[in-house]
Amino acid sequence: MQSIIRISAIIFKELKQLSRDRITFAMVVMIPLVQLLLFGYAINTDVRYLPAAYVDLSQTASSRQLLDRIRATQVVNFVTHYDSMTVAEQAITEGKVSAVLYLPADLELRLLQLHQAAAKTQARPAGHWVVDGSDPMISSAVRGLRLMPLQEESKTITKTAVSFEVVSYFNPEQRTAVNIVPGLIAVILTMTMILFTSAAIVREREQGNMEFLITTPIKPLELMLGKIVPYILVGFIQMLIILALGHLLFDVPFAADLLSLFIITFLFICASLALGLLISTKAQTQLQAMQMTVFVLLPSILLSGFMFPFAAMPEPAQWLAELLPATHYVRMIRAVVLREAHWFDLGFDSLCLLLFSLIALSIATARFKKRLD
């Protein structure tokens, strides 16, 4: 009973302080709002309108026709043209263009050969692309132009049989936002949850409140729980903001199974908060707490599968990523929101988060001494 009174005292106090700290309160809402708009619109893996140039040595009607056809694919945008490859290569080095199309003087002859030889092999290509290959995503976009049909009628000729047909479930239009928005919840919650809790305890230490608090009969676990609960609420608010706006602005489906959504998010929030508490037992100042948060945040963005496919990482990196709560949550939230999975289907990830929370909370409670030395 006394325990409950004490925990509720901490929760109440924390909520009051949060509601009076206008900047923090604003950040609770603004972080998900702004980041969602920013990332939702900005992050796009569908490469379009690469700045490109051409070197046209044939200067014929066919070459101009060909250039128009390439423009129409929207993959590249010809911003300029050069007279020789030497100048064009220099332009790539300087970063003025990402790709250069070289059309040789005998283009018409080559096109003719291609046309005739289409069914056969050994024909010389019509021209070639020089690409700034430092970004694999850009070079593969240009590579996609390799098999572009050269003439309207040639479609019928060059059409090759498809080995496999691909049916795209869950995101048939292949829009990036559909994948990004649920993942964004993981990133934003990682950031705010860890930072809020770690700062909440370290701040008391910095401002001298802790010295008073630890001479009172409050127990470490009571203090920890009292600090966690208010931020669970904050986490849910942020999740709802992101999902609701994601639905309105980017047509991301809203989770059909709300119970599952709340269960997995609750698990993830607990894990992040427990991690924040763990940091707070180590950090002496709010700045240190912030640095440690960033230390966790960066891998949570880059390794969790939020930005790059998890399966593409080498195995040791995958093991490392499994240690991050964000990895499990990214996997689960995408399953629940996009694939209508039930939380029960996600036993492994749920269990991982639960274990992580319990371990982190126990270590934090054990490490939190009601002492100054």
Next chain:
Amino acid sequence: MTEIAIQTRGMTKAFGQSIAVNQLDLTVPKGCIYGFLGPNGCGKSTSIRMLTGLLTPSSGRIEVLGYQLPQQAEQLRQRIGYMTQKFSLYDNLTLLENLQFVSKIYGLGGLAASERIKQLLGLYQLEQRKHQMAGSLSGGQKQRLALAAATLHQPDLLFLDEPTSAVDPENRREFWERLFDLSEAGTTILVSTHYMDEAERCHRLAILELGEKRADGTPAELMAAMPVQVLEVSGPGLREIKQQMLRQPLIVSAAQLGSRLRLLVSDQQRQPELWLSGLLGPAYQIEQVRPSLEDVFVTSTGVGYAEHH
């Protein structure tokens, strides 16, 4: 039931190489106001933190209200109040919210808590400000609020770490009145200070320097036990005379107070007045005066109090 609130034997705290508190033996009787007098960095706060269980002593035995520290610190917490040197309540909560928070932390709920808070608000004249943010209070108000919070659960033993350092003299007097009220009601109070006038109000006090106890007892005992006589000299050229006097081995200290020079002369000189007038000549008036606590401090530490600052 023992009549001793705090007893330590050989209490020592070292932070790495530096020793903050060295072999401190203290005996604080119940119901008294006990003062720690000493310059900054003499180990006052460290001692208080060990006595409240916040710091683990490097060696020595500590018994507070019958509990062995640091082992039984948790049981002790419900029975002590601690007012930290720095204001330790929440600036962005109102006065009332702060007190409500503290009352819940001590497990006080419902009617009992609100009665007690009302009583404290009245006692410390904070009733009109109860909806004001604690951060916007004046130094004196903050200090009264902190005292109210520290005594909310009616502790048997109250620790005050330099409670009046940010308070004007008027408020300081008022504050001490409240401490005497608490003492009257049976609370044992341990207060650290670097103000002489405050130390003089204590029932008993210990003079600390560099982590060691130089003297302890009641202010009167301490003054009587001093091995020096206190004399004041007035006349021309006191700055010059001061230097001259300090060269005399029998003169423990010389300090100028306005137009007078206060000298502490060793008891080895049986007739200090005669001896001094012989030294100085007829141009100077010499008068034996009542010793003060500052003199006690100077003789027990060997350094002028002001020179510490």
